[in-house]
Structure formats: C-alpha cells, structure tokens
Amino acid sequence: MAKVTAATEGTRTLVAGLEESGPLPAAYRSAFLAVDRADFIPDRIWYGGDEKDEDTPLDRAMDPQQWSTVVYDATMPIVTQWDDGAVMWPEQGVRPTSSASAPTVVADMLRVLGPEPGDRVLEIGTGTGYNAALLSEIVGRSGDVITTEVDLTVAGQARERLIATGREARFGAGMANVLTLGRDGGAVAPVDDRPWDRVIATAGVPLGRMPYGWVHHTRPGGVIVAPMFADFTSDPLVRLVVGNDGVARGHADSRLTVGFMALRSQRPNRAALNRVPWDAETADLTHTTVDIWDPLHHPDWCWAVAVAVPSCRFDTYPAGTRSASRLVLLEDPVSRSWASIHGQEGHGELAVRQAGPRRLADEVFAAIRWFARRGAPPLHSWLWEVGPDRQTVTLPD
Numbered sequence: 368m369a370k371v372t373a374a375t376e377g378t379r380t381l382v383a384g385l386e387e388s389g390p391l392p393a394a395y396r397s398a399f400l401a402v403d404r405a406d407f408i409p410d411r412i413w414y415g416g417d418e419k420d421e422d423t424p425l426d427r428a429m430d431p432q433q434w435s436t437v438v439y440d441a442t443m444p445i446v447t448q449w450d451d452g453a454v455m456w457p458e459q460g461v462r463p464t465s466s467a468s469a470p471t472v473v474a475d476m477l478r479v480l481g482p483e484p485g486d487r488v489l490e491i492g493t494g495t496g497y498n499a500a501l502l503s504e505i506v507g508r509s510g511d512v513i514t515t516e517v518d519l520t521v522a523g524q525a526r527e528r529l530i531a532t533g534r535e536a537r538f539g540a541g542m543a544n545v546l547t548l549g550r551d552g553g554a555v556a557p558v559d560d561r562p563w564d565r566v567i568a569t570a571g572v573p574l575g576r577m578p579y580g581w582v583h584h585t586r587p588g589g590v591i592v593a594p595m596f597a598d599f600t601s602d603p604l605v606r607l608v609v610g611n612d613g614v615a616r617g618h619a620d621s622r623l624t625v626g627f628m629a630l631r632s633q634r635p636n637r638a639a640l641n642r643v644p645w646d647a648e649t650a651d652l653t654h655t656t657v658d659i660w661d662p663l664h665h666p667d668w669c670w671a672v673a674v675a676v677p678s679c680r681f682d683t684y685p686a687g688t689r690s691a692s693r694l695v696l697l698e699d700p701v702s703r704s705w706a707s708i709h710g711q712e713g714h715g716e717l718a719v720r721q722a723g724p725r726r727l728a729d730e731v732f733a734a735i736r737w738f739a740r741r742g743a744p745p746l747h748s749w750l751w752e753v754g755p756d757r758q759t760v761t762l763p764d
C-alpha cells in the first residue's frame with residue numbers, strides 16, 4: 368500500500384479505458400486509480416507489435432507525449448525485455464521475455480482471481496511490478512503480496528519501483544505489504560506457517576506441469592489462476608480452487624483467453640514452420656475433403672487438438688501469402704515430423720503432405736473428428752485437476 372495521492376490525468380484516462388466495457392468492481396477501481404502505471408514502465412520500451420508486425424521501440428526522453436499515450440492506453444501490452452536481456456533497446460530479439468500486460472488483461476485476471484482485503488497473495492512473474500502494486504492496494508494493510516521474478520535484473524528493477532512508490536520496504540517489513548523475490552516461482556513457499564489465499568501466475572504454465580507447490584501451499588478454498596498453454600496453442604486462463612484433499616480443480620474462464628510468455632524453464636521447443644519444405648515431392652501425398660482451416664481459427668477446437676496432439680505446432684497462411692492457395696503447416700519440433708494441407712477453399716480435395724515418423728495431419732484430423740463427435744463443447748467445459756501425483760484435463764462424460 369502506498370500513501371494516498373490524487374490520481375494523475377493519465378491514470379484517470381487508463382481507468383476510463385478499462386471501464387469502456389463496463390464498470391470495474393469498486394475495490395479494483397480504487398486500486399487502478401492509486402497505482403500510476405508510469406511509475407512501473409521503463410523509459411525505453413517496445414509496443415504495438417503482433418504476429419505480423421514488429422514492435423515499435425520508444426524512448427521516453429525522445430518522445431514523452433507518445434510514451435504517455437502508450438503507457439496510459441488500457442489496451443496496450445508493453446514489451447520491456449527481449450531474449451532474457453541479451454539484446455539492448457532499440458534492437459528486437461527473437462522472443463519477448465518480459466512485459467507489462469495490457470491493463471485490460473490485468474483487470475480481467477484480477478476479476479478471475481478475486482483477491483480480497485487481508486489476503487496473502489503469491490504472484491509468479493513480477494515483471495514491471497505493476498500488478499504487484501495493484502494487488503498491494505487490494506489486499507491492504509492486513510494482507511501481503513509475495514511476488515517472484517526469475518530474472519534477477521527485472522526483479523531488482525521492480526523492487527526499486529515498489530520501494531519508490533511506498534509498497535515495499537527496503538529493510539524488513541515496515542508498513543509496506545509487498546516482498547519481491549528474485550527466484551523461480553516454481554519453488555517459492557510462504558515465509559511462515561500461513562498459506563497462500565490466492566496464487567496468480569503471469570507467465571504461461573505448460574499443460575500438465577503446474578508446480579504442485581502452488582497447490583500444496585494454498586489453503587483449502589484458496590484460488591490459483593494461471594494462463595495455461597500446450598504446444599499447439601495457448602488460450603485458457605484457468606481458475607482452480609484447492610480442495611481439502613490437496614487437489615486443485617477448476618475450469619478455464621468462459622470469457623477470457625490469453626497468450627502469455629511461458630515460465631522460463633518451461634519454454635516449448637521452437638518450431639521452424641517457416642523452413643518446412645511444404646510441397647516437397649519426397650513427402651507422402653494423400654488427399655482429403657476435411658477442411659481444418661476454420662477449426663484452427665477457433666479456440667474451442669484448437670484447444671481440443673492441443674490436448675489430443677502433443678508436441679505439435681501449427682501456422683496458417685491465407686492464399687497469396689506463402690502459396691497461391693491457402694496453406695496449413697504442422698510441425699513436431701522434436702521428431703521434425705511435418706505436414707502441409709494445401710488447396711482452394713470450397714474447391715473439393717485438399718493436398719495433404721506428411722513427412723517424418725509422425726503423421727501429424729492424420730492426428731489432427733482424428734482429433735477434429737473426435738471433438739465433433741463430442742459436440743464441440745466450449746473451452747470452459749474441460750475439467751482441470753492438479754494433484755500431488757498427476758495433473759489432468761478432461762471433458763466430463
């Protein structure tokens with residue numbers, strides 16, 4: 368918690384942006400007004416990129432007006448580090464490795480987590496420290512926030528910001544209620560006997576690999592929220608409630624799908640889809656009338672394939688981009704198996720080429736048929752369970 372100060376104009380703009388889709392709960396609104404995002408965003412950032420376009424580098428000193436516009440834009444995610452810090456601004460590396468999520472996503476995740484005054488919260492992935500500051504405001508003086516960041520440079524910078532804004536004490540506990548740790552969040556336990564009430568991961572957790580310590584150290588009835596991913600796709604934001612039997616159970620949020628950078632030690636093998644020789648004559652060639660284009664653009668179907676077909680990545684290319692007709696590529700980066708599905712929309716048969724030890728297209732077709740037979744239930748139908756011995760995600764009968 369910080370001293371109460373008047374919200375800046377920028378902060379009010381950000382809150383107005385958040386409320387375009389409906390009012391925030393009062394406690395969360397106060398928190399967003401109390402925390403100035405500008406206090407947590409570095410001077411040199413990258414913003415505005417997507418799957419197609421590169422991010423734009425921006426330096427506060429060179430263009431303070433644009434920097435403020437970006438920082439107070441409620442929908443704007445901001446990249447703060449590439450390649451674990453191996454490349455320096457303004458250069459862009461291969462993968463973004465630290466960021467401030469869009470405030471709209473931060474607010475939605477808080478809504479799913481539901482922290483309350485007095486709660487003890489663990490956050491995995493401190494990043495800029497912005498979310499830890501919001502949590503600090505929400506849990507108040509009687510609660511506390513432990514936030515942990517695997518990158519020591521990022522952790523150190525976030526800690527300084529949390530100290531500078533009065534939320535973390537430089538020495539000992541003091542009146543502040545945040546503690547920043549420079550550690551892998553998979554192995555963090557409460558500092559005393561009191562368990563977590565809430566756990567929030569702001570980095571993606573791979574399917575079947577949630578650190579069980581998060582469940583073990585959360586009280587029965589406590590809530591864990593984590594963005595989950597599989598090799599095929601990311602998407603579900605899962606909310607688990609810890610049971611008396613030491614198993615956490617829950618579902619994906621029905622409204623929110625997210626794509627987060629993965630926990631550092633759990634990053635998936637990168638696919639090299641841009642190098643797949645998709646029309647190679649040496650590949651096995653068959654034909655199909657099953658068009659998987661639409662299913663692959665729908666989170667419910669994509670997730671079903673993700674569960675059924677592990678270690679497989681995909682990309683889709685509209686006609687005129689990589690080939691004259693539209694193209695779907697699949698690749699298992701481990702076995703280097705690949706498949707391509709190629710042809711004109713609505714024009715009969717599609718060519719299917721497959722190479723390597725796996726028949727990836729056949730596996731995906733089988734998953735699509737299975738999911739169709741199950742009636743294609745929505746993402747939130749899946750039941751997630753995380754226990755000491757096994758983790759499952761299943762469609763109840």
Ligand SMILES: C[S@@+](CC[C@H](N)C(=O)[O-])C[C@H]1O[C@@H](n2cnc3c(N)ncnc32)[C@H](O)[C@@H]1O
Binds near residue numbers: 468495516521
């Ligand atoms: C999307 S950013 C977090 C955003 C942040 N909560 C904020 O408010 O700015 C994800 C962060 O998770 C961190 N991270 C990745 N793996 C981690 C791990 N195993 N333990 C702790 N932090 C991790 C990354 O270094 C990165 O800074």
